[in-house]
Structure formats: structure tokens, C-alpha cells
Amino acid sequence: RMPDHLAGVKKYLKEFDEIIKKHGFNRLAASFLFSFMNPSIDYMVFGVDSLEQLNEIINVTKIKKESFSACLKELGQSFIGVEKNIISPNLWILK
Helix, strand or coil: CCCHHHHHHHHHHHHHHHHHHHHHHHHHHHHHHHHHCCCCCCCCCCCCCCCHHHHHHHHCCCCHHHHHHHHHHHHHCCCCCCCCCHHHHHHCCCC
16 A cells, blocks of 8 residues: 555666565565665664564575675666655645
């Protein structure tokens, strides 16, 4: 489900899903690893609603970085130029 004011995200989310599926990752793993492998990011903050979610994230941290590198490269090349109103939450205007 997507709020109407974020309808422009759908095309990017579809492309994201196609890329990660091709490389054998799910949304959680790909999103986490994309940030985890960024040398400019020193810390990550995330929330969980259950012990099961925490265990899923812990398992993602055990994935070898090398196995994600091709997916990371493709994601990085595919999402250059995404509109600021999509990537900056402070610009998400509720209608």
C-alpha cells in the first residue's frame, strides 16, 4: 500500500524489486546491505517490532558482503537522479 502523495515511488520500487530478485535478495536484506556496505555510513539505526524481526536483521548481517556487490553496483547505477521529493521525507507532502 502506498499513500497517494507517494505514487511516484511505485516505478522505483518495482525496479528495486526486479533487481534484488534477480540477485536473490529480499527487500530487508537489500535495503540493509545497501547501507551497511556504504563506506560513508558509520552507524545504522533501525527499529524492530518483534524478536523475529531482530533475528532476521541479525541473519542479514551474516551475509557475505561479496555476495551483494553485484546487486549493490546495479542498484547504485539504476537510481541516479531520483527526484528529491521521493528521497527526502521532509518533502513528502500529505494531501
